[in-house]
Amino acid sequence: MIRLLMLAFLSMLAFKGFVFAQSGPVFSDTGPEAEEYGASKGYPVPPFEYPPGLRQDFMVGTYSHFDKVHPMRTVPKPATPSVLKRATEEIVPVYHYDGRQKTIGDYLNTHPVTGLLIARGDTILFEHYRYARSDQDRLLSNSMAKTITALLVGIAISEGGIRSIDDTAATYVPELSGTEYGATPLRALLRMSSGVAFREQTYQPDDDIIKLHKALLGKDAVGAIAALRQFNTRDAPPNTRIAYASSETEVLGLVVSRAVHMPLADYLAVRIWQKLGAESDAAWAIDPTGQEVAYCCFIATLRDWARLGLMLANDGEWNGQQIVPRQWLLDATTVSPDSYLRNTVAQSWGYGYQVVILPGERRMFLLLGISGQGLFVDPESKLIMVQTAVRKLPVGDPKSPEAMALWYAVVAQYGHR
Structure with a gap:
């Protein structure tokens, strides 16, 4: 009875936002602006996604149940998951931001985070869920999926399916012959430097990213080839300047699937997901032609995102x-x-092969998605931090730099082995 009362008391503290050390995942039904995010309605899932201005009360439901909104192809888990250990007590990092010292509890109480996990080596140091999300929910990647697509390019090259990143896209996708994207080398696509005009800045209806998204996942979707043919004006030579464009990842996804003669989800399953020892099936959204939406829309549990990050931390x-x-x-x-x-x-930030490279001499990088998704990786210490979130602004949220402050504090305090 005493133990049950203590567990109830600790659960109440977690609900109210108190920070305390314990072992195991921590769950909370609330979070900042919980009512505006649909708490009293059970964080509902809409009958269809509303890009780009997804209603706030649908964001939590959509970002954790994307498979109820769009068709997806399953990425099956292996028979046996790899083991992730857990620290006896969770860490309680502190960081400085906005002129004062804060704790990780302060961060969770002021940011719309659905899940936050920190791990080092093979050990989970911190794992929290908010807005009634759980460790069984498969949380949406947004553009973190771009890095997964680039990993598959690398594997396809090692296996000989893709001969060289200096080949053009049309070498593998003949339907793109005669287009600017078809004439672009894979190296430029990997680095977001094709030189093809594509606007992805505000995620408002006049942005090209919204046109592309609707052409792939909208009610009148046409599929990847037709969607990409909308964008056929070159502004600059390849490999001369950065211009972030999800369309470039979509081209890479087509290249991989054609080169290896299987869907991206299937290739991911046998080459990465099952070898990771994922504990849950993942899934990847598909367009009307059955092609995965390579620049986004991959869902996985937080611990499986962590496994992916730890693999990256181990090169x-x-x-x-x-x-x-x-x-x-x-x-x-x-x-x-x-x-x-x-x-x-x-x-001083950089961009690699579909991945953000953090500033400084120490090699650290970030899988980054709109609305607050991020997987931070420090290969030197084998430390990772993965966050899923529901920021109302896709980009440019004034609070978003605080995640970087938290990450650098975590590395400083726990980046040792």
């Missing part, structure tokens, strides 16, 4: 296997200071 090795070629990952996550691939998101 492609996990569960006793080299899953992604080590040299590919080094090339993908390293940019020289004088390269045009620097100065992307902010001064």
Whole structure:
């Protein structure tokens, strides 16, 4: 009876936002602006997605049950998951931001985070869920999926399906012959530097990203080839300047699936997901032609996102296997200071192969998605932090830099082995 009363008391503290050390996942039914996010309605899932201005009361439901909104192809888990250990007590990092010292509890109480997990090596140090989400929910990636697509490019090259990243896209996707994207080398597509005009800035209806998204997942969707043919004006030569464009990842997804003669989800399953020892099936949204939407719309549990991050932190090795070629990952996550691939998101940040490279001499990188999705990786310490969130603004949220402050504090305090 005493134990039950103590558990009830701890649950009440967690609900009210108190921070305390314990072992195991922590769950809360609430979060910042919980009522506006649909708490009293059970965080509902809409009958169809509303891009780009998804109603706030539908965001939590959509971002954790995307498979109820769009058709998806399953990425099956293996028979046996890999083991993730758990620290005896969860960490309680502190960080400085906005002129004062804060705790990770302060962060959760002021940011619309659905899940936050920190791990090092093979050990979970912190795992919290908000807005009634659980460790069984498969949480949406948004553009974190771009890095997964680039990993598959690297594996396809190692297996000979793709001969060279200096080949053009039309080499593998003949339907793109005669188009600017078809004439673009894969290297430029990997680096978001095709030179093809594509606007992806505000995620408002006049942005090209919304036209592309509707052409793939809208009610009158036409599929990837037809969708990409909308964008056929070149502004610059390939490999000369960065211009973030989800369309470039979509081209890469087509290249991989054609080169390996199987759907992206199936290739991901046998080459990465099952080798990771994922504990749950994942899924990837598909367009009307059955092609995966390569730039987004992949769903997985938070611990499986962590497994992916820990594999990346180990330069492609996990569960006793080299899953992604080590040299590919080094090339993908390293940019020289004088390269045009620097100065992307902010001064001195970089862009690799569909991945953001963080500033500083220490090699750290970030899988980044709109509305607050992020998977931070520090190969030196084998430390990762994965966050899923429901920020109302797709990009440009004034609070979003606080995640970086938290991450750098976590590395400083726990980035040792």
